[in-house]
Amino acid sequence: MSNNNAQRTVTVRIQRFNPDTDKKPYMQDYQVEMKPGMTVLDALHEIKTHQDGTVTYRRSCRHAICGSCAMHINGRNTLACNTPLKNEVTHKNTVTIGPLPYLPVIKDMVVDRTTFWEEYLRVKPWLIPPDDIPEKEFRMSQDEVKALHDAETCIMCGACYSSCAVIGLNKKYIGPHALLKSFMRVLDPRDSSPAERLEEVSGADGVYRCHTIFNCIDACPKGLNPTQAIETLRKLAQKRQKLEEARRERQKHLNEPIPA
Amino acid sequence: MRTFQMQRYSAIALLVFLTIHMIVVHYPPFHIDFGIILERMESPVWKVIDIAFLFFVLMHALTGAYMVITDFESAFNYRKGLAWAAIVIGVAAFFYGSATIWAFQPPV
DSSP states (O other): OOGGGSOEEEEEEEEEOOTTTOSSOEEEEEEEEEOTTOBHHHHHHHHHHHTOTTOOOOOOOSSSSSOTTEEEETTEEEESTTSBHHHHOOTTSEEEEEOOTTSOEEETTEEOOHHHHHHHHHTOOSOOOOSSOOSSOOOOOHHHHHHHHHHHTOOOOSTTGGGOHHHHHOTTSOOHHHHHHHHHHHHOTTOSOHHHHHHHHTSTTSGGGOOOOOHHHHHOTTOOOHHHHHHHHHHHHTTHHHHHHHHHHHHTTTTSOOOO | OHHHHHHHHHHHHHHHHHHHHIIIIISTTSOOOHHHHHHHHHSHHHHHHHHHHHHHHHHHHHHHHHHHHTTSHHHHTTHHHHHHHHHHHHHHHHHHHHHHHHHOOOOO
């Protein structure tokens, strides 16, 4: 067995906070025996099961698809379930875990995501189809599908939202997660109201509030690029009527075969 | 959106004006010389250039400050008042600065 896989004990430092009993958050250390292939979430399970049942965190799928276990690990937002523990161990043999920043803490790593979901619903992330829906199917070109694909893989974990410095200052900002979804719908040829969407996101608390700090890109566990989406929305917002006309024209041919 | 556009357009204009300013004021053969400055500030063409420079500097600075201040949630609710304050400050500073530039006469 190589040294990398050798079992050793690491110190997991967890930020603890219970608003009912604690005045302010504090750090608590736990010793965990690192096993091969162990993730940060596995370490938390180990602590909760064998050492301290009061440690609280969200988790569900363990396959980086539900987005429940987004946390602040060693100073960056990521998913605990797909972060190998050995990659996070510092030279002091510690791993520091805390809740997502800028969000009210309910307990330990569990945060209140109310504003996150409110802003998400605000951009109407669902498809608004045209009045004359094709009898069989919408036909989209490869390029049109490709343009949406990245945004579709967002798992709504909140890592980008809580890494955004603007969110830290102003919870009324729509946020990178919702703007990424809005971008997806604006570019979707099946959607019938891109101009209305662009009007919503180009308000005082929309795309123009982004400072292009790129924190959202760094944080995204799926490698998505919300900043690029926001930049695209900014550009499209300047010519939304043209986009609306082009969309209406495109939708006249949505049920026709795509030329090769 | 308008604030964002104003800041971007003024940034482009400032690139031009700052380039002229740096070349004319700081780099040889136009090194800092009080006599040359007096001669330049006397010229109506340079007065117009300086007033335009002032206009874009004010526009860029005030829109930038407005956007940074309204990033704060506590100030966000007062953005209309802040916008009017920026307009008043901008107009006052522009007229004061323009009058100073235009009225400049070199000492005989």
